[in-house]
Amino acid sequence: MSPTAAARPAVSRIRWTVCALLFFATTISYVDRQVLSILAKTLETRIGWNSIQYGYITAVFQGSYALGLLFTGRLIDRLGPRRGYALAMVVWSAAAMAHAAAASALLFGVARGLLGIGEAANFPACIKIIAEWFPKKERAFSTAIFNSGAAVGAVMAPVTVPWLAITFGWQSAFLATGALGFIWVIFWLAMYRTPREHPRVSAVELAHIESDPPDKVEYVPWARLFPIRETWAFSASKFFTDGVWWFYLFWFPKYLQETFGLTLTQIMLPTVVVYSFSSVGSIATGWVTGRLIERGWSINAARKTLLAICALAVVPVIYAPYSKNLWTAVALVALAAAAHQGWSANLYTFASDVFPRAAVGSVVGIGSTAGGIGGVLMQLTTGYLVQSTHSYLVLFLISGSAYLVALAILQALSPRLSPARLD
Numbered sequence: 349m350s351p352t353a354a355a356r357p358a359v360s361r362i363r364w365t366v367c368a369l370l371f372f373a374t375t376i377s378y379v380d381r382q383v384l385s386i387l388a389k390t391l392e393t394r395i396g397w398n399s400i401q402y403g404y405i406t407a408v409f410q411g412s413y414a415l416g417l418l419f420t421g422r423l424i425d426r427l428g429p430r431r432g433y434a435l436a437m438v439v440w441s442a443a444a445m446a447h448a449a450a451a452s453a454l455l456f457g458v459a460r461g462l463l464g465i466g467e468a469a470n471f472p473a474c475i476k477i478i479a480e481w482f483p484k485k486e487r488a489f490s491t492a493i494f495n496s497g498a499a500v501g502a503v504m505a506p507v508t509v510p511w512l513a514i515t516f517g518w519q520s521a522f523l524a525t526g527a528l529g530f531i532w533v534i535f536w537l538a539m540y541r542t543p544r545e546h547p548r549v550s551a552v553e554l555a556h557i558e559s560d561p562p563d564k565v566e567y568v569p570w571a572r573l574f575p576i577r578e579t580w581a582f583s584a585s586k587f588f589t590d591g592v593w594w595f596y597l598f599w600f601p602k603y604l605q606e607t608f609g610l611t612l613t614q615i616m617l618p619t620v621v622v623y624s625f626s627s628v629g630s631i632a633t634g635w636v637t638g639r640l641i642e643r644g645w646s647i648n649a650a651r652k653t654l655l656a657i658c659a660l661a662v663v664p665v666i667y668a669p670y671s672k673n674l675w676t677a678v679a680l681v682a683l684a685a686a687a688h689q690g691w692s693a694n695l696y697t698f699a700s701d702v703f704p705r706a707a708v709g710s711v712v713g714i715g716s717t718a719g720g721i722g723g724v725l726m727q728l729t730t731g732y733l734v735q736s737t738h739s740y741l742v743l744f745l746i747s748g749s750a751y752l753v754a755l756a757i758l759q760a761l762s763p764r765l766s767p768a769r770l771d
Contacts, residue, residue: 360550363481363557370474370494373437373532377467378501379525380444385598386509387518389605390612397453403731405457406598407724412461414720416468421713424473430540433473434533440466441529448519471716476709479700481543483559485641487700492634492693499627499689502597506619510612568707568770578702578768579711581761583718585695588754590719591726592747593688599730600681603740608674622682629686633658634693647701648765654694659751661687666748669741684747691751702768
């Protein structure tokens with residue numbers, strides 16, 4: 349039963365508490381997936397694998413992540429965010445801890461695959477929850493806040509993982525970080541309800557949340573989503589750009605160690621700098637988009653202006669492999685990572701801008717699957733190129749140009765960012 353108006357508090361801002369829970373979940377997911385990249389060089393010696401095998405291990409994660417996205421978005425739409433998101437967190441946290449028991453490249457691949465399936469639910473769930481809890485004018489900023497958890501998680505990993513690995517052994521890093529998810533589930537189940545069912549949401553805040561016109565559609569089957577141009581606009585944009593982020597996430601620490609001879613503890617500061625900047629990029633672009641809309645800009649103009657700025661800001665990373673100076677390379681990657689997170693925050697809001705809430709989880713799942721496929725190709729390509737050429741040049745060339753290609757496709761398929769016609 350929904351709380352009566354009399355039972356509701358006079359003032360509330362519960363939607364931002366919900367956003368904070370999404371931020372912490374995203375942070376945990378990126379800590380879990382980043383542990384392996386921090387320890388990659390160490391495990392290369394301890395377990396005994398080469399760059400091609402490491403590429404396969406990371407590709408398994410990407411492949412299972414892409415496969416999981418095919419059904420986790422739909423699962424979240426069917427089960428609802430409260431139960432579906434909690435189930436996903438339990439699965440991926442258990443998988444993260446299972447890495448500690450792996451003693452071969454094959455077993456790491458198995459654990460990585462389970463992690464990918466569980467974590468696949470994170471972004472479809474978050475985007476659906478944002479669509480339920482925030483009006484369109486606040487979605488870019490709220491999405492940027494939870495999406496910045498990716499950068500915070502990527503910062504926390506190099507700060508904590510080396511210390512855990514050196515002090516207690518590499519297995520402890522997987523066990524300690526994986527346990528965080530089970531703590532989050534307790535808070536999530538205790539605190540989360542839909543806006544109308546939440547007893548602490550005031551009438552004023554509920555009216556604000558529901559200020560957009562109500563959706564006319566309550567259920568949208570996949571068969572009605574795949575023919576829509578907007579579905580392909582979102583999916584193509586994810587396909588071309590997600591793999592670049594995964595390249596930074598899984599290979600940047602290894603790149604620093606191989607190119608500049610850094611140790612496990614020395615990679616901490618450069619990695620923290622890169623992902624700290626990416627967090628700033630996510631929040632700043634989301635905030636700017638919201639301000640532009642408040643000043644009268646159309647959603648189409650505001651979103652695409654920021655997407656274009658981010659796509660151009662990535663281009664200088666092409667120079668990174670030519671740099672012989674550590675901090676020049678770090679600065680270029682930091683700028684690119686910040687631009688990617690800004691791009692990602694605005695791109696995710698595309699789904700909730702043009703599709704009804706009932707379809708958001710499914711559309712994000714379809715698009716993120718395309719991004720996962722792009723990530724698999726990027727991981728396999730990286731493994732073979734690094735092993736055969738011992739160079740990252742081609743990979744940075746791809747990273748610097750992918751966003752302009754994605755933006756051109758997005759504009760061609762959705763020139764006005766109009767609501768998708770699902771009839």
